[in-house]
Amino acid sequence: MSQRIILTTGIYDLIKDHVRRKRVTLQEEEILLRELKTASQVLRRDLPKDVVTVNKLVTYKDHQTNQDKTVTFVGPTRAKQSKNKISILSDEGIAIVGHKEGDIIEWPARKGDLKLEIVKVEDLA
Numbered sequence: 001m002s003q004r005i006i007l008t009t010g011i012y013d014l015i016k017d018h019v020r021r022k023r024v025t026l027q028e029e030e031i032l033l034r035e036l037k038t039a040s041q042v043l044r045r046d047l048p049k050d051v052v053t054v055n056k057l058v059t060y061k062d063h064q065t066n067q068d069k070t071v072t073f074v075g076p077t078r079a080k081q082s083k084n085k086i087s088i089l090s091d092e093g094i095a096i097v098g099h100k101e102g103d104i105i106e107w108p109a110r111k112g113d114l115k116l117e118i119v120k121v122e123d124l125a
Contacts, residue, residue, distance in 0.1 A: 005098025006040045006051050011088065014075075015097070018089050027108045028094070039098060050101040050121045054088050057122040060096060063104075063115035072124065073097070092116065 007015070018024065019032050044053075052058050052073065059070040071086045079087040088097055095107035095114055101121050107114040 003099060003103055004038050004040060005035050006042060006047060006100075007098045008044050008047060008053060009041050010044075011053055011097060012036065012039060012041050014088070015094070018094070023089070024094070025108065025110060031108070032094070035098070048100065049123070052096045052099055052118060052121055055124055057120075057124055058096070058118065059120040060092070061117040061119055063117060064112075068119060 015032060016036060019029050019036075022029075024032060047053060054073050054075055057070065057072050059068055061068050071084045071092075073088045073093050074085045076087045076089050079085055079090070087093055091107070091109035091111060091114060095105050095109065096103070096116055096118055099105055099118055101118050104115065104117045107116065
């Protein structure tokens with residue numbers, strides 16, 4: 001997890017607030033603070049197309065189940081699991097936000113360790 005993540009300022013602030021409110025485990029907090037310390041903050045228009053952020057269609061492979069999943073990551077108040085709209089602050093979202101296509105992320109989530117590979121990141125149609 002030494003990869004440097006790229007975030008918009010809004011997402012950076014959202015994650016920082018999420019950590020400050022103690023909504024993550026101590027292990028997640030340690031990783032997130034380390035990632036935030038070295039993160040590149042960019043304007044939304046300058047964010048590379050292949051980086052995971054809100055309002056992107058993301059396909060990732062769960063190496064634990066060996067299945068691909070395609071979801072749209074959204075802000076916490078817009079999450080609707082039935083429509084595959086997942087909060088960027090969910091276990092999967094917080095693990096892969098700011099990472100790019102091809103990255104493999106190992107994450108100590110509350111529901112069990114995750115190993116996710118970002119297969120594809122697309123703009124919404």
